Amino acid sequence: MRGAVHGRWEPRFDPLAAALADEIESGEELGASLAVDVDGELVADMWGGHADRAKTIAWQQDTIVNFWSCTKTLTALAALLLIDAGELDPGAPVTRYWPEFGAHGKDRIEVRHLLAHTSGVSGWQVPFDVEDIYDWERATAHLADQTPWWEPGTASGYHAMNYGHLIGEVIRRITGTHLKEVVRESISEPLAADVQIGAHESDEPRIAELLAPPPRDRGLDRLGPDHPAVRTFAAFPPGAYGVAVAETAPWRRADIGGANGHGNARGLVRALRAISLGGTVNGTKVLSPATIDQIFVEQSHGLDLVLGIPLRFGLGFGLPTPESVPAVPPGRVCWWGGWGGSLVVMDLDRRATFAYVMNKMGGGTTGTTRSLRYARLIDGALQDART
Numbered sequence: 001m002r003g004a005v006h007g008r009w010e011p012r013f014d015p016l017a018a019a020l021a022d023e024i025e026s027g028e029e030l031g032a033s034l035a036v037d038v039d040g041e042l043v044a045d046m047w048g049g050h051a052d053r054a055k056t057i058a059w060q061q062d063t064i065v066n067f068w069s070c071t072k073t074l075t076a077l078a079a080l081l082l083i084d085a086g087e088l089d090p091g092a093p094v095t096r097y098w099p100e101f102g103a104h105g106k107d108r109i110e111v112r113h114l115l116a117h118t119s120g121v122s123g124w125q126v127p128f129d130v131e132d133i134y135d136w137e138r139a140t141a142h143l144a145d146q147t148p149w150w151e152p153g154t155a156s157g158y159h160a161m162n163y164g165h166l167i168g169e170v171i172r173r174i175t176g177t178h179l180k181e182v183v184r185e186s187i188s189e190p191l192a193a194d195v196q197i198g199a200h201e202s203d204e205p206r207i208a209e210l211l212a213p214p215p216r217d218r219g220l221d222r223l224g225p226d227h228p229a230v231r232t233f234a235a236f237p238p239g240a241y242g243v244a245v246a247e248t249a250p251w252r253r254a255d256i257g258g259a260n261g262h263g264n265a266r267g268l269v270r271a272l273r274a275i276s277l278g279g280t281v282n283g284t285k286v287l288s289p290a291t292i293d294q295i296f297v298e299q300s301h302g303l304d305l306v307l308g309i310p311l312r313f314g315l316g317f318g319l320p321t322p323e324s325v326p327a328v329p330p331g332r333v334c335w336w337g338g339w340g341g342s343l344v345v346m347d348l349d350r351r352a353t354f355a356y357v358m359n360k361m362g363g364g365t366t367g368t369t370r371s372l373r374y375a376r377l378i379d380g381a382l383q384d385a386r387t
Contacts (some may be wrong), residue, residue: 005045007061009036012381016314017046023050028370030211031059031361035265036378037273037353040282044354044378045103045266051208051359060169063209064194067340067357069365071261073272074195075164076316076336078171078182078257079115083206084291087174090115090315096175104147113152114166116299116313120148121166122157122306123232130241133161134254136178143177149228150305156313157228157305158365161236162198163256174225180255191281195263199252207252207262208359212243213340219308226325228305243361255274259339268355275334276346276353292348295334309366317346327367327375341368342374347382354378 004024005017017036023029028217031049035042048300051057080087080243090112095102101109103385113119124132124139125146133139143162159166168179175182180197188195196241199207210382215238222229251260263271274286282294296316301312317334329336332348340361345355354375362368367375 003019005046005048007044009044009046010077011352011380013044013046016044016374016377018382020046020048020283022301023370023373029358030055031063031065031208032356032358032360033059033063033265034356034374035269035280035354036381037269037276038382039351040273040277042266042269044381047264048314051206053209053211059208062194062264063206063208063360064199064264064267065201065357066199066210066252066260066262067268067342068261069257070268070336070338070342070344070355070357071197071256072258072343073260073317073336074187074197075167075179075257075267076115076185077187077272077275078179079111079167080287080291080316081186082171083294084287086182088170090294091103094119094170094316097145097170100141100144101169106144106146106148108154109152110150111170111313112299113315114163114170116184117156117159117304117306118150118153118300118313119159119164119166120150120157121146122149122159122228123162124235125231126234128235130236130245132235133165133248133256134250134316136165136169136255139165143169145351149226149231155302155305156300156311158307158311159258160232160306160365161256161258164255164259168257178255179257183257188267190284191270191274191286193263194267195261195271195289197257197262198260199262201253203262204252210243210246210340211360213361213363214225218280226311228310244266263357265355268357269353272344272346273353276348276351278351280350308364311366319348325366327372329375329379337365337367337371341367341371343371345375345377348384352382
């Protein structure tokens with residue numbers, strides 16, 4: 001333990017614990033957890049700060065938090081499991097599994113386009129309200145009836161809120177089971193990973209309160225009404241979406257595989273470390289090396305039409321783009337982050353997985369100064385271990 005930080009870690013991660021303590025003590029961090037796994041061993045597992053905005057409840061070992069778009073990594077992993085089992089072909093048209101999706105020119109959209117944010121269907125066409133995402137049948141039927149907003153496969157446009165509904169409906173058509181239950185049965189329980197899509201009522205006491213980021217100008221008013229970024233966020237105007245919504249029971253009970261995942265850093269690491277380890281964890285096969293190789297087949301590389309920054313996408317995960325996401329190291333690495341700064345990185349070169357979640361949110365989805373600081377210290381500790 002160092003000051004406000006608790007847990008266990010190898011001495012090489014002392015600077016990481018010190019940084020977390022500094023961020024908490026300075027007020028930049030409210031509460032957070034960090035975890036690092038190398039070769040299937042949890043070499044750092046630390047947490048600290050407070051789980052509530054009033055700073056009366058300490059962040060505990062089992063505290064969980066809504067980690068927003070880090071949820072997409074669980075959705076992508078659920079799809080990879082089906083690909084590995086031969087039940088899902090990423091090169092097949094979505095209509096093979098979800099025939100109704102082919103309406104209005106979407107018959108050429110392939111499963112890989114959904115996984116890599118290149119489908120042209122990056123959001124719900126308005127009219128559509130935030131509450132509509134809680135109704136699975138309504139939300140997916142709405143997507144099936146839309147027209148693509150750009151030529152599928154030609155560019156990425158971040159599927160900010162509907163990623164889990166698009167992929168989740170394909171998964172449901174194959175398995176007969178909703179996405180959140182597939183994640184529970186195929187990922188959380190067998191891998192002993194404290195992560196879930198949504199949150200059970202019994203988990204309410206251990207969910208950390210969120211502190212919203214400062215208002216941020218997305219610049220949408222400077223874009224035309226038909227721009228993919230404007231269309232993607234049209235159903236989620238300022239004030240209608242955010243912390244106030246995320247702390248309600250309907251949000252927590254819903255199946256939103258793009259945004260309402262709950263867990264901690266340790267849970268994310270346990271769920272995803274199979275990728276870093278070549279598919280096998282402690283003697284148990286999770287994925288084949290061939291399926292993991294598909295993650296690294298580049299699907300797009302360029303200016304993302306929704307986020308407005310350069311991004312590279314493989315199958316289900318982001319790939320390193322140091323010019324815009326410096327927290328992610330180069331190499332055979334895949335990753336994704338969550339609104340506010342949460343981050344999970346799988347580094348296959350070093351057989352390492354690390355994750356960071358917090359409740360004081362910064363702006364954006366691709367990291368903050370805090371996540372960059374932690375990532376660089378983790379990178380340094382991993383480099384030192386090799387020398």
